[in-house]
Amino acid sequence: MKIVTGAGSVSTRTRLKSNGVIRELVRNRTILLMFLPAAALLFLFNYLPLAGLVIAFKNFDFSKGIFGSDWAQPIMNNFDYLLTSDSAYRAVRNTILLNALFIAVGLVFEVGLALLLNEIRNKYFKRITQSLTFLPFFISWIVVGVFAYNLMNFESGAINRIIQSLGFAPIDFYSEAGLWPAILTLAVRWKVTGYGTIIYLAALTSIDNSYYEAASIDGASRWQQTWYISLPMLKPTIMILTLLAVGRIMNADFGMFYAMVGDAALLFPTTDVIDTFVYRSLRKSGDIGMASAAGFVQSIVAFVLVLASNYVARRADKDSAIF
Amino acid sequence: MYSKRYSIGRIGIIAIISLFSLSCLLPFIMVVSGSLSTEKDIMDYGYSLFPRQVSFDSYRILILGSHRIVDAYAISVIVTVVGTVLSLLVTSMAAYAMARRSFRYRNALSIYAIVTILFNGGLVPWYIICVRYLELKDTIWAMILPPLANAFNMFLIRNFMMSMPEDLHESAKMDGAGEFRIYAQLIVPLAKPVLATIGLFISLNYWNDWFLGLMFVDKQELQPLQLLLRTLISNVEFLRSSSNAMDIQRIASQLPSESIKMALTVVTIGPIIFLYPFLQRYFVKGLMVGAVKG
Numbered sequence: 001m002k003i004v005t006g007a008g009s010v011s012t013r014t015r016l017k018s019n020g021v022i023r024e025l026v027r028n029r030t031i032l033l034m035f036l037p038a039a040a041l042l043f044l045f046n047y048l049p050l051a052g053l054v055i056a057f058k059n060f061d062f063s064k065g066i067f068g069s070d071w072a073q074p075i076m077n078n079f080d081y082l083l084t085s086d087s088a089y090r091a092v093r094n095t096i097l098l099n100a101l102f103i104a105v106g107l108v109f110e111v112g113l114a115l116l117l118n119e120i121r122n123k124y125f126k127r128i129t130q131s132l133t134f135l136p137f138f139i140s141w142i143v144v145g146v147f148a149y150n151l152m153n154f155e156s157g158a159i160n161r162i163i164q165s166l167g168f169a170p171i172d173f174y175s176e177a178g179l180w181p182a183i184l185t186l187a188v189r190w191k192v193t194g195y196g197t198i199i200y201l202a203a204l205t206s207i208d209n210s211y212y213e214a215a216s217i218d219g220a221s222r223w224q225q226t227w228y229i230s231l232p233m234l235k236p237t238i239m240i241l242t243l244l245a246v247g248r249i250m251n252a253d254f255g256m257f258y259a260m261v262g263d264a265a266l267l268f269p270t271t272d273v274i275d276t277f278v279y280r281s282l283r284k285s286g287d288i289g290m291a292s293a294a295g296f297v298q299s300i301v302a303f304v305l306v307l308a309s310n311y312v313a314r315r316a317d318k319d320s321a322i323f
Numbered sequence: 324m325y326s327k328r329y330s331i332g333r334i335g336i337i338a339i340i341s342l343f344s345l346s347c348l349l350p351f352i353m354v355v356s357g358s359l360s361t362e363k364d365i366m367d368y369g370y371s372l373f374p375r376q377v378s379f380d381s382y383r384i385l386i387l388g389s390h391r392i393v394d395a396y397a398i399s400v401i402v403t404v405v406g407t408v409l410s411l412l413v414t415s416m417a418a419y420a421m422a423r424r425s426f427r428y429r430n431a432l433s434i435y436a437i438v439t440i441l442f443n444g445g446l447v448p449w450y451i452i453c454v455r456y457l458e459l460k461d462t463i464w465a466m467i468l469p470p471l472a473n474a475f476n477m478f479l480i481r482n483f484m485m486s487m488p489e490d491l492h493e494s495a496k497m498d499g500a501g502e503f504r505i506y507a508q509l510i511v512p513l514a515k516p517v518l519a520t521i522g523l524f525i526s527l528n529y530w531n532d533w534f535l536g537l538m539f540v541d542k543q544e545l546q547p548l549q550l551l552l553r554t555l556i557s558n559v560e561f562l563r564s565s566s567n568a569m570d571i572q573r574i575a576s577q578l579p580s581e582s583i584k585m586a587l588t589v590v591t592i593g594p595i596i597f598l599y600p601f602l603q604r605y606f607v608k609g610l611m612v613g614a615v616k617g
Contacts, residue, residue: 028426030502031419035432038417041472044457045449046439052448066451113343116336125337132344134603135351138595140531142549146556146588147350150357150370156581158353161369190347198607222332255534259553278446283538288447295445303442 056296060288078293087268088294091277094270098181099249103242105185109193111234114200115226133194141259144191148183148260177270180261184271187260196241203237204230240313247309250302254279274298351592357585358382365581381586391543392551392587398463399530399548406467407526411518413472418480419506424489433481436474450538465539466547470528476521479609483517484510520609523602530594548591555584 025032051067056078058069072078082088113133120126136144151158152173160170173179207230215225252273261271274294281291353370358381360374368375385392421432449469459465487510495505511518533549540546546554595602 024427028423028428028502031423031426031429034416034503034506035420037413038472038477039432039435041413041468042436042439042474044452045469045472046442046444048452048456049444049449050442051444052452053444055448055451060451062451062455065455066448113340116340119333119336120340125340129340129344131599131603132347134606135599136347138527138531138599138602139592140533140549142531142533142553142556143588143592146552146584147354149556150350150353150585156365156369158370193343194347258537262553262556275446282447282450288451292445292447295447299443299445306441 053296053299055288056292058292060292072289078289079297082290082293082297085290087272088277088290090269091272091274091294095252095273095275096249098184098271098273099245099252101181101185102188103245103249105189106192106196106245107238107242109189110196111200111231111238113193114197114204114234115230117197117201118204118230119222130194130197133197135194136191137195139191141191141253141255144187144256145259145262148187152183174264175266177267180267180270184256184260188256199241200234200237203234207233236316239316243309243313243316247306248302250274250298250305252276351596354585354588354592358582358589360582360585362580362582378582381580381582384583385586385590392548394544395546395548395551396590398466398545402463402466402532402547403526403529406471406529407522409467410471410473410476410525411522414476414521415480415511415514415518416506417472418477418484419510421477421481422484423502424485425492433478436477439474453539460539461542461545462539463545466532466535467529469535470532473525476524479521480514480517483514487513516608520605523605524609527595527602548587552584552587552591555587 055066055069057072057075058066059072059077060066061069064070074080117126117130120129149157152160154160154170154172154174157173159173164170171179173183211229212225215229220228252275254275257271257273257276258279261267261276278291278295278298281287281294349372352372356372356374357365357370359377359379360371361376361378361380364375417432417436420426421429421436423429453459453465453469457468459468491509491513492505495509500508531549533547533553536545536547536550537553540550
């Protein structure tokens with residue numbers, strides 16, 4: 001996923017005088033005008049909020065706005081407040097642990113399914129199963145939440161019906177916080193495994209067949225071929241995708257958590273993440289100081305992580321860095 | 324070799340893949356079955372793969388009984404169509420500008436866009452700017468404008484445009500065409516494959532979005548379909564977490580029935596299932612483009 005900013009071929013020209021700059025801009029005014037709508041939208045929805053990060057150091061007053069509000073007294077007041085909050089600590093911990101769990105299990109599922117699909121020779125079977133596993137990627141987390149509810153609700157959920165017909169007591173999933181890391185992991189796997197498999201499958205099909213032919217002449221079994229040829233060939237892809245995911249470890253998928261867990265406070269000990277915590281502080285309790293301080297920390301850490309993971313990715317393989 | 328094809332390992336592989344594929348499909352079948360079941364069957368026997376008695380009542384109630392659902396459908400369609408058209412226009416024009424080799428400062432445009440991928444101000448300032456400064460609260464634009472210009476999509480389109488031969492542009496210019504005309508009549512038709520792929524990305528995002536609605540739309544008549552679905556589900560969640568028996572009694576009588584919820588889910592995912600063959604093909608293509616050179 002490389003975004004090339006590209007080197008200008010014009011650099012050989014003589015240094016520009018300021019009126020040369022203006023002339024160039026005027027000459028290309030149509031091009032500038034075509035960029036203008038996007039520039040304006042990015043300014044409003046991306047650049048302004050960046051400047052708005054300053055709100056974390058303010059005592060925000062809606063009528064005075066972000067920039068007109070008074071500075072917090074003392075300046076780190078919102079952060080002091082944040083540090084004493086147990087639920088903020090819990091949200092950070094949950095975000096990192098759950099994301100780490102998603103990344104690890106995801107790797108096993110996605111590489112595993114790609115390797116298995118790669119063994120399939122029947123074109124139709126392959127195509128149909130790929131279509132089926134890719135399908136959940138296209139529906140919203142809200143709908144996944146409905147599916148989960150159908151399976152897990154206490155009275156009529158399919159799982160509880162089965163449990164009861166076997167003679168056991170039904171499980172109240174929506175009040176058992178301990179089960180939710182596993183439930184959420186399964187939900188993510190269900191939704192995006194098919195999608196995640198595609199890139200690995202593409203990498204597998206691009207492996208030169210002569211490696212396998214040579215190996216099988218030497219008497220290597222399919223299992224040995226997978227272990228000694230396919231997996232090593234996938235390693236760069238695995239590294240890069242994992243690095244990029246680690247770069248986003250502070251950012252939880254709000255859509256998933258809010259659709260699956262919602263306002264079920266009983267589940268918060270294991271499912272409340274930074275994004276849901278900030279959302280609740282902002283929209284439910286109206287605690288903007290706390291929300292902005294938490295968001296500030298998240299933005300800064302996320303930025304450092306993205307830069308760091310990109311740096312590592314670039315060291316490993318120049319083409320796989322984002323920038 | 325023939326005997327090897329049906330070895331135990333191979334059967335195991337086929338079994339695992341089949342099981343996983345089926346598990347991806349089953350929830351969809353359960354929802355369709357639930358929407359066609361009678362309320363009583365769901366209460367008595369739970370959700371099952373096949374309805375015991377087929378009944379179209381829930382769909383009838385959905386269409387005739389509540390204008391709220393029809394309104395939500397209309398909102399979702401408007402947001403998706405308007406959002407996709409505008410987003411494609413804005414994004415592709417910006418991509419054209421970033422790809423224009425004759426413009427000396429095009430790299431400055433790219434850097435301007437790339438900053439928005441790297442830095443993120445987070446939810447709170449973004450929310451306050453949308454509400455206090457842009458006054459998007461309870462307007463349909465709140466669900467269209469924020470994701471309209473997407474830097475990542477701009478780069479995907481730009482890369483495609485930069486792979487076109489420069490002579491094309493030169494000769495059009497020679498014939499006296501202006502930049503906008505070259506974009507509209509020459510480049511856009513040639514960039515159709517990438518525009519179709521990204522158009523599908525965008526429209527899927529708009530259709531599936533409920534976050535913007537959740538943040539900005541409190542007015543019921545402006546709620547998109549996905550959000551309405553969430554509202555119905557969370558009523559049930561509220562019931563579940565409520566310990567007050569009186570509450571449960573009171574709200575249970577107003578709750579939409581289970582089968583109607585399932586029917587609403589079916590109409591929400593209907594367009595996606597309908598378009599799935601296209602979606603799948605273009606998404607795989609787009610993913611490859613993104614993975615290989617994006």
